[in-house]
Amino acid sequence: AQKVTQAQTEISVVEKEDVTLDCVYETRDTTYYLFWYKQPPSGELVFLIRRNSFDEQNEISGRYSWNFQKSTSSFNFTITASQVVDSAVYFCALSEASGANSKLTFGKGITLSVRP
Amino acid sequence: DAGVTQSPTHLIKTRGQQVTLRCSPKSGHDTVSWYQQALGQGPQFIFQYYEEEERQRGNFPDRFSGHQFPNYSSELNVNALLLGDSALYLCASSLDSWADTQYFGPGTRLTVL
Numbered sequence: 001a002q003k004v005t006q007a008q009t010e011i012s013v014v015e016k017e018d019v020t021l022d023c024v025y026e027t028r029d030t031t032y033y034l035f036w037y038k039q040p041p042s043g044e045l046v047f048l049i050r051r052n053s054f055d056e057q058n059e060i061s062g063r064y065s066w067n068f069q070k071s072t073s074s075f076n077f078t079i080t081a082s083q084v085v086d087s088a089v090y091f092c093a094l095s096e097a098s099g100a101n102s103k104l105t106f107g108k109g110i111t112l113s114v115r116p
Numbered sequence: 117d118a119g120v121t122q123s124p125t126h127l128i129k130t131r132g133q134q135v136t137l138r139c140s141p142k143s144g145h146d147t148v149s150w151y152q153q154a155l156g157q158g159p160q161f162i163f164q165y166y167e168e169e170e171r172q173r174g175n176f177p178d179r180f181s182g183h184q185f186p187n188y189s190s191e192l193n194v195n196a197l198l199l200g201d202s203a204l205y206l207c208a209s210s211l212d213s214w215a216d217t218q219y220f221g222p223g224t225r226l227t228v229l
Binding site: 037044050 | 149151156157158159160161164172174204206208217218219220221222223225
């Protein structure tokens with residue numbers, strides 16, 4: 001069975017600080033996808049990134065970067081120079097490639113508060 | 117390009133009643149998945165529909181049922197509501213391809229009294 005653990009529940013930082021959100025996953029599959037979603041107070045889940053299990057290259061998109069390490073089953077998310085608009089709940093999710101469009105298994109989420 | 121839409125936004129029901137939630141997928145998408153998100157938790161997969169058939173199902177009782185229409189829109193029905201069914205219900209749409217990204221709608225907040 002697949003599982004996603006987000007051990008941090010709440011993080012509070014001051015604007016312009018860097019912050020890293022941790023994600024550890026468990027799966028028996030060798031082929032799988034990992035995702036990060038952002039959920040602002042409005043409730044809608046906003047897609048941030050998708051990585052497949054064969055691509056361990058780190059990715060950077062503006063102030064966001066992701067570090068994927070299969071050896072430790074981790075897919076961590078770093079926000080550089082955080083801003084108040086980054087305040088939200090962040091979810092890491094896993095999809096096993098057992099068939100077309102497999103279900104997403106989510107972690108419990110990390111509430112990030114960025115103070116001005 | 118319209119994203120995923122859901123209706124209604126909020127709903128209040130009493131125990132034992134039945135409810136129907138609706139979802140229209142993102143333009144061009146043919147697969148719809150439903151998730152339940154309890155307060156303070158991550159979304160939990162309910163089921164997925166493709167070609168008007170339920171293709172996958174999570175660990176939810178038969179009180180939860182769904183339907184997909186020829187235009188790919190979908191409904192989630194919950195019978196005999198329990199207090200524990202109070203949650204945010206999220207619909208996600210995607211293309212029927214290998215682990216395609218699922219895009220979520222704004223959700224329906226269901227409160228059962």
